[in-house]
Amino acid sequence: MIQIQHLEKKFGKLTVLKDVNINIKRGEVISVIGPSGTGKSTLLRCLNLLEWPTGGSVTVDGEELLSADKVDAPKLRRKMGMVFQSFNLFDHLSVLENVCIGPIKLLGMSKVEATRRAMRLLKMVGMAEKARSMPAELSGGQKQRAAIARCLSMNPEIILFDEPTSALDPTMVSEVLSVIRTLAKQGMTMVIVTHEMSFARRVSTRVLYMDQGVIYEEGTPEEIFDNPRRERTRVFVNSIRDFHFAIHSEDYDLYAFESELRNFCNKYFLSEETVQHAVQLAEKILQHIPLSEGEVNLVFRYAEKTGNLALEVLMPAELEPVLTSIPEPELTELKNSCSALHEEIVKRSGKQVRMIKLFIHSEK
Numbered sequence: 001m002i003q004i005q006h007l008e009k010k011f012g013k014l015t016v017l018k019d020v021n022i023n024i025k026r027g028e029v030i031s032v033i034g035p036s037g038t039g040k041s042t043l044l045r046c047l048n049l050l051e052w053p054t055g056g057s058v059t060v061d062g063e064e065l066l067s068a069d070k071v072d073a074p075k076l077r078r079k080m081g082m083v084f085q086s087f088n089l090f091d092h093l094s095v096l097e098n099v100c101i102g103p104i105k106l107l108g109m110s111k112v113e114a115t116r117r118a119m120r121l122l123k124m125v126g127m128a129e130k131a132r133s134m135p136a137e138l139s140g141g142q143k144q145r146a147a148i149a150r151c152l153s154m155n156p157e158i159i160l161f162d163e164p165t166s167a168l169d170p171t172m173v174s175e176v177l178s179v180i181r182t183l184a185k186q187g188m189t190m191v192i193v194t195h196e197m198s199f200a201r202r203v204s205t206r207v208l209y210m211d212q213g214v215i216y217e218e219g220t221p222e223e224i225f226d227n228p229r230r231e232r233t234r235v236f237v238n239s240i241r242d243f244h245f246a247i248h249s250e251d252y253d254l255y256a257f258e259s260e261l262r263n264f265c266n267k268y269f270l271s272e273e274t275v276q277h278a279v280q281l282a283e284k285i286l287q288h289i290p291l292s293e294g295e296v297n298l299v300f301r302y303a304e305k306t307g308n309l310a311l312e313v314l315m316p317a318e319l320e321p322v323l324t325s326i327p328e329p330e331l332t333e334l335k336n337s338c339s340a341l342h343e344e345i346v347k348r349s350g351k352q353v354r355m356i357k358l359f360i361h362s363e364k
């Protein structure tokens with residue numbers, strides 16, 4: 001359906017995309033992941049010509065876009081719907097009008113017909129009740145679902161999503177992801193730039209890892225997330241699954257810690273109980289560590305395969321053993337509230353550190 005060959009995009013002297021090659025088949029769901037600033041948005045924008053590529057070719061349904069004398073950009077954009085991080089709804093129009101305006105103005109559809117179709121699409125994204133609401137009255141998740149309905153109203157052949165959930169409150173991410181998952185089940189062709197790794201794993205047929213302007217590695221979700229072949233992919237995929245929090249003194253910001261941990265857990269659809277449990281366990285351990293004698297690092301690791309959430313508490317190797325210093329009733333209580341608990345000296349980045357490791361049970 002779409003062939004991208006040797007695509008290049010420069011902004012002045014800055015080369016943002018270097019030699020990008022992708023073939024997209026009908027019905028594929030492709031997730032694009034990678035560090036920020038590597039050109040993921042630019043790639044999507046080059047596909048629907050919001051940016052003009054500086055080299056290479058893009059062929060859509062056999063039609064070469066870049067060398068053609070006259071490219072019908074509006075027609076192309078109709079084929080490729082785009083959903084943005086920031087919704088881009090028309091604020092002065094109701095939800096229903098937002099979904100009707102394209103078909104009426106650009107497809108020449110009658111108002112009655114456009115309204116009928118719009119209501120069907122709004123129903124599909126769970127927004128029929130809000131048809132008469134203005135965008136300002138909606139939550140972020142509702143705005144994004146309205147934006148998806150608007151995109152669908154143009155009958156696109158492919159939808160490009162640019163981080164559709166990254167402007168949302170964590171509580172609203174899953175309602176938008178559910179809608180995208182429904183579209184995938186219906187066979188919609190999609191390219192999704194996302195930071196939601198567990199979602200990317202579940203929904204995609206193929207994952208592209210972008211780094212520094214190239215597709216650095218691509219494969220099935222299992223290949224990319226479980227067995228990445230190249231070093232930078234491995235580092236990225238692992239860093240996304242870990243949550244790090246550094247503590248420099250006894251006055252560390254407990255609220256920041258809790259809310260960042262909650263965001264991390266939300267990403268993997270872990271329950272509120274798991275968050276609370278993890279916070280309590282971390283706090284109990286921290287009470288027994290002298291926090292003024294060197295940095296203490298907390299690393300939460302989530303293993304999607306097993307559903308286990310583990311916590312590593314890393315501290316300077318010189319500190320006295322911690323677990324043996326905890327008085328008996330409390331130590332037993334601690335041991336009972338997690339599925340494993342041990343302490344050892346390990347090597348991290350070439351340095352010896354003392355580590356307490358515990359497994360926080362998760363419900364999956």
Ligand code: ADP
Pocket residue numbers: 011014016035036037038039040041042043
């Ligand atoms: P990503 O979506 O992966 O975070 P972007 O595609 O947004 O990355 O940006 C890649 C690089 O291109 C960044 O260094 C960014 O500053 C630069 N860039 C993006 N758009 C423009 C532009 N219109 N003019 C100049 N530089 C840009």
Ligand code: MG
Pocket residue numbers: 040041042163
């Ligand atoms: Mg981006």
